[in-house]
Amino acid sequence: MNSEFWNEQAGDDEMAFLTFPDNPSSSRPAQPQAAAPQPPRPGDEAMSGGTMSSFSPQVFENNSGAQLEQQRALPSQPPTQSPFEASAPTPTPPPQQYQQPRPVPSHNNSPNASTPQQRQMQIQMQQQHNFMCLLEEFMNRNNTPLTERYPVIGGKKMNLFLIYAVMVKFGGFNNVLRSKKIVPVASKFGIPPDNNQLLREFVQMYHKCLLPFELYANTPEGMKELSMRKKQLEQQMQFKQATPTSASHQTPPVFNETKFTPGDQRASEPSPATVESRHATPQQDANFVPDFIRNYVPHQRLLDKVGGHDLKALSAFGEQIDHLKPVFLFVPELGKIDLNALTLSLLSKIDAEVNLALNVLLIVTSDPNLVVPLGECMGLLEALASVGTDTLDMLVSGNLDKRRDRYEDARPEYFKPNKIEEVFEKYSGRLKADKDVEVVVDSFTSKEVGDESQDLEVEESDADVVFEEPPRVDTPASDVDEKPLAPFALPSYVELLEAARAEADDFSGRVYAKTFLDRRLMLVEELNTVSMILRNLSFVNNPHGVSNNNLMAANSSLLNFIYALIAALGTSEGFVFARKKMHLMKDTLMTLANVSHAIELRSTKEAFLVLALCLAFGVPLEPEDEKAGFYVPKFDAGKGKYQLHAIDVLTKVLCGSLNNKKMLSSVLARENLDPEMNSLMQTYDQAKNGDLVVRTMGFFVSALPLHVIYEGIERFNDKLPSCLELLLGSIFVAEVIEDAQFSRNVALRLLSSPELVGTNLFKLAFIFAAIYAKTNHENKLMYIHISGKSMELVNVLLRAAVAHAISAGARDELQTLFSVSKLFPADESILGALMTPSLPPDISVQAVESAKLLVRLQEALSN
Incomplete structure (x- = not known):
């Protein structure tokens, strides 16, 4: 961190309220005397009315955390106001309490309570307690709980309440950094101005423990919530003060909100008669019913977040992760890649093998650091062209059956049909319809008796039976009606782009269907994968890429597939989606752009x-x-x-x-x-x-x-x-x-x-x-x-x-x-x-x- 930034001092007038005494022990309150109370120090002000500029952090200078906790645990503490919102009015007791005055408990009659310094200490302790409660609730809700209430920097415990108050006095943490007043502020809390490491730790401590709370307190939502929680803490404190401390049934006390100043301290001293009345046992009215329950406000919390977490945002983030998760491994994770095995998988005409080989090749060719040497594996290019041509034929013709059914009916070489299967195969090819045919056979030789043509009797009702086709007679080409060509209308890229956007906006459409549930969609995806692999192979990254381009431009099977794909894009509607047709057109164009110089x-x-x-x-x-x-x-x-x-x-x-x-x-x-x-x-x-x-x-x-x-x-x-x-x-x-x-x-x-x-x-x-x-x-x-x-x-x-x-x-x-x-x-x-x-x-x-x-x-x- 730049030392010039830290060492720039602020004006003395601006930092006047941070003047701490040189002797740390002087900040501790002295033991008050009953007969001669100590006069108040100049500048001490009561904090019961409280704004941010009215309190003085002198009394907390160099106080340890244990001492602060011990002072906070005093049995009697008057209700105070939190310093976070100066504009909040002082809570006023109900009118009934003024109409019926109640005696003050005897535990408030001590000389310590009548000392302004002691009252100021108690008020500031209560303010600190409320602040720490709000701070801990906020940090726990954001899943960043405070590890310690009093962080230690350079062997000194930092009072978060005083540090936050000073920062707010100067307009916030960011304003203090911009105005370069962080050094004098930190020095008042025991941080040496010439120690950049401790200054850096001080800034990091505030950034971690107090800055999120400061930013939230400046938002409309934070102001509303903190104001509500402040009132709840004050009412809870009033309820505790109103509860009797002894086992006897005493009337809840009423505290008159009075601001003490040095001028009227002598007038506020109790008279001997009042002292005697305080020690007297109060007379309880039998018809009196405590009314402090009417002021009870239950604890409230915002329900827009469950446990401090936004479930909608987490759900949306989880969906994004699910969409972005990789389906296959990366190239370094594939290990050794056998191009010959991938070529055989493509030629196997088995859907599972073909899809696996295409996915692996797509990952390999997408890596710009790898170049597939087509000159050493020419069979791979032929296999890709063959797969693409077969898939295109299935989509255009509408025959979406599997590429090969022989593997399902495979028979071993030693298999020999029996006599019954020979007879079945002999007659099963004659009739195309499901009709019963009676055949007379010799029971001993299992051969048919008589001529087959005579034994097969066709009734008039069986007129729809179709026998074997007669031999074809070749006719001249002029006598055969030629099938009309389909109109060629290759859509423009702009039209496909608009159609693809319309498909994406239609959430009820077919575009979001699962590919494995639709055979045609699976074939379209497979064809798209082939086109992307060929596009990746055509890019030139090194001398091997140049040779790949020349080999691709001279491969007749590949060129036949490319031209057939362009023709199908202009004549067929079997590609289902406009975005798939657009991707195929783009991949084909980029492939031609890389190899067209040699075509x-x-x-x-x-x-x-x-x-x-x-x-x-x-x-x-x-x-x-x-x-x-x-x-x-x-x-x-x-x-x-x-x-x-x-x-x-x-x-x-x-x-x-x-x-x-x-x-x-x-x-x-x-x-x-x-x-x-x-x-x-x-x-x-x-x-x-x-x-x-x-x-x-x-x-x-x-x-x-x-x-x-x-x-x-x-x-x-x-x-x-x-x-x-x-x-x-x-x-x-x-x-x-x-x-x-x-x-x-x-x-x-x-x-x-x-x-x-x-x-x-x-x-x-x-x-x-x-x-x-x-x-x-x-x-x-x-x-x-x-x-x-x-x-x-x-x-x-x-x-x-x-x-x-x-x-x-x-x-x-x-x-x-x-x-x-x-x-x-x-x-x-x-x-x-x-x-x-x-x-x-x-x-x-x-x-x-x-x-x-x-x-x-x-x-x-x-x-």
Whole structure:
């Protein structure tokens, strides 16, 4: 503890009331004399009326605990008032007691009781007794009982009553610490100012024994309770004083509440006649009935807590602990993990073995310090893909039976069926219905007599009996009606999030059902566990993780499972809950984000499924914005928190290979697709006028904060890699628009929309180019790439719009394109880009291309 904090002294005026005598023995009351009573000391005041500033702690200085207890045990103590509430009125005796005065008992006639110092001692002792009673009750109720009434610090016993009173005088313990008056306060109780260890013990003692009581006494509830308990203690003390001390039946005494001061002490001395009357035997009235019972108040206590404990809070805390308790051990507690044994458990197709293996793998893969080397256990990846595929098939088909029933009917190898079972198996497969069949057999050879077909007689009433199916005749595929494909409608992440919240708020719903009671729920949980394990395996933490990603991207079984899962999420309703479907979509997206750089698309269906999954994580366009002609939705970081990951997946797949670009181009342009894909695309994209291309472009551009470009580039610095990725993907979409044959001018639709995407992209390009040329920013290389790609994206869209308008002979489209505000850069900006030697040639090339497109547009309008 810092000594400067302790050694700062308070003002003398503020600590004047704490002046203790130097001689400890002087604080003890002297033996009073009957003939010559001692004069009172200056500053002594009676405490019967009592406020916090009216008492003086001098008389308790250096008094030991045993002496205080001995003085507290005096036989006669007048009723006093507790010092905790100065505003409480002095209890007043009932009117009857004034109408009928009663004699004062003889035990109050001692000279000691008439001494003001002695009366002050008794009053303070009673105040201390009441305070300790309240303090002990409070601490016991809070399960922190006092270990000792007088704590010892540095060999000196601390009086808690006086310490608490001094702290309250200065505004409380916290105020004393802030005003740095703790040193003079502690020194008055025998703590040396230069001993930091004892000062620290003094502060800790108050913090432990008195601070909770002080804080509670300042609350409205504490004030009310302490006031009530104070009155109860006073009434109990009055009852004790009113009870006769001798065996004789005496009238309960009445104490007149009188404040004694040094000036009126002589006037308060009893006269000889009064003394003689006190020694006389009082005459008891036969008709008098004691009335002190009317003032009796029974002991009361608050019943909001049982034994000082809040049962509701404890119950809620217990439920939280029960929900948070781990189901399985942690990774260090699992011991040795055999991946080969886990692989065999997954391939066993036994529910108990499969669930145990999946849970262990989930714990192992969740630890970032462990990496499962898939190159050394390729069977594990195949087993996970097999389990996921089987579970998905059961959920989609609705056949929720066990994976394998053979283990239930397993027979030993030496088992040989008897003759009766052979006959039963011979005829049990003929009839599908439960009908009785009479068979005539030879009793000696147990063989059937006659032809089987002749002996089996079928009555007319047995027309519903179905015999063995005739041999199938293969028919051409054209003669068989193809089963229509289910409509593909992959829900968006925002829709699933709202549905999951609604499910969680419905306490009567199925979401809180036990999984082991529902077979479908158990399979959904199992599928979710498989997706989480694959997601954890795809994360890169070290070189082994990189090899895991490449192995996962090249595993055909795993890719088949991922694509089948995406297709099932868009066509099947067998996943029960929206939150389960949302978790599966998120896990699949994160897995693809980690392995998409090495994925090679094998069909246009796979390209469509990847595109649909990524678009599902974009923020949807509001209906009123769509009616107003907008196509770029407002990006919401809370709702679209996975949109940047989806952009990362789609851009990596596009940049992965030329084959991937070709597959996605066919999907976006809806060209060169097989009949199955045409039917699937018809359910997802109703028209063929480029709506899917516009939606994809809005998905990319929405993550680019062009609407706040006037505020500066600070909003772009947080997402520079994502900005570059989405610009690459947008350029690819623009090239698809340029090469495809759409029925409308899609590029003009994108450039002339109210968002002014082309204008903002040119502005962003020149801002980043200027920063690159004039500053030495750490991200200047990223700035110049973003600048070049922004100009390239606008030029591709301009080229596509002009070409479509010229080929269609639509002069109005050319005029609309020419009237777009600041769509073409100014001549000064182009000349500045050409004359700046520090700019890369990519910027100059794109600037010249913009000028050429402007000239071409003007020539087309003039013709």
